[in-house]
Amino acid sequence: MPEGHSVHRLARQFADVFSGQRLAVSSPQGRFADGAALLDASTLVDAAAHGKHLFLHFDRGLVLHVHLGLYGAWDFGGDASFRGASSIGAPRKVGEREVFEDDAGSVESGSEYAGPPAPVGAVRVRLAGAHGWADLRGATTCHAITEAEADAVLARLGPDPLRNLPGDRDAFVAGVTARKTPLAALLMDQKVIAGVGNVYRAELLFRQGLDPWLPGRSLDAKAAGALWEDTVAVMSDGVRDGRIITTPPSYWTEPAAGLPAPEDSHFVYRRQGLDCRNCRTPVALTDLAARKLYWCPVCQQGS
Template identity: 95%
Template sequence: MPEGHSVHRLARQFADVFSGQRLAVSSPQGRFADGAALLDASTLVGTVAHGKHLFLHFDRGLVLHVHLGLYGAWDFGGDASFRGASSIGAPRKVGEREVFDDGAAASADDGSVYSGPPAPVGAVRVRLAGAHGWADLRGATTCHAITEAEAGAVLARLGPDPLRNLPGDREAFVTGVTARKTPLAALLMDQKVIAGVGNVYRAELLFRQGLDPWLPGRALDAGAAGALWEDTVAVMSDGVRDGRIITTPPSYWTEPAAGLPAPEESHFVYRRQGLECRNCRTPVALTDLAARKLYWCPVCQQGS
């Protein structure tokens, strides 16, 4: 499932390529036909990401609310002025991905004059089309046209987003964690406690902070909880910048001069079960917690 950094990159891309434009909104698949009719010919006036939720605000007081879930993805394309990632999301059986095409997000029909979006391929839930490009959504868990008030109600149910890091968010996270006896590894996946962290960031953050995944939240002191929040802000901000989850520093990379690590060098423990811990050489362990696979080092993660 795409984690919060990908949704923030989506919000930024929509703002870059569609902000202030009157958009044609359709539902080639038909499942979003009523919502598309409400939004069609509206102007995009704002984009907000909070955790794993994307809110596209239109001038009629309506909001397109999207949660990609496990299989949702946005594909983009257009002329040479329509720049950005060509695909952001989590295609089935592939996992989270972002595909970037230098230059245009996708080429015009023959590299010359853009003649509009191509015929939809597959089950396109919603298509947004502007003067210079288009965006297609497939496979999302949530896709609704809602009011501003309804969008506010969704936000009110979510915990603080480290990528927004609004005033009071750090304190809200510290209070939310230290008041519970739930294991830290479950709390980090609870979107009411912290919005946007998924399975990769969960494993990596707990390792980076040397925290026992089963440690009850209330056993963590406020200073340690605050340090966990601050590391989450830093690492997820790097993810927005890089378009990838990278939690290891350059000192762990074979070719640090290359700028970004090879995929197999990007993480400390995630999907490294049975391999040596990068710090102590103990085999990385794997189990299930909070209905997801949990990766951790039994030696390095004994701290509280």
């Protein structure tokens, strides 16, 4: 499932390529036909993310609310002026990639734009503007809702480290330290902190040297605050890089390459059985909160 940094990149991309444009909204698959009819010919005025939720705000007081879930993905295309990543979401298809827009160039080149091609596959929603289009497939949530309903969704979510609004750190600290639930489960609870997924969970707990099974109420406020601050930092890096990278260059095989090879990008995630990068103890794997948990039994004994 795409984590919060990918959804924030989506919001930024929609704002960059569609903001202020009157969009043709359709549902080639047909499952979103009623919602598409409500949104069609509206102007996109804002694109925002909170955690794993994307909100596209239109001028008629309606919002396209999307949660990609495990299988959702947006594909983008357009003329030479339409810049951005070719695809953001999951699962990845061959040839698709997430790239920062300044590096992406146009998805298609050419002096004339004849409009989007015929949709391929089960396209739930198509947004088409003057210079390009975006197709949504496979999302868990795809609704046309009111601004009040969007506010109600936000009210159910915890603070988002990528927004990091005044009071968010204190809300996270209070939410974690009041619970007896293990830290590894709390980090996946979107009511406690919005946007963290399985990769960030494993990596953040390792970086902070925290026992995944430590009850939240056993963590002091200072340590909880440090966990929040590290989450803000690494997820912000994810927005910038378009990848989750939690290791510093000193751990990379080619530190001068700009970004690390995938196998150098993480401390523990998907490294079960391999030596811990710090202590050489084999990285462990188990299940917690219905997801695979990776951790180092030696380095992560702190509280």
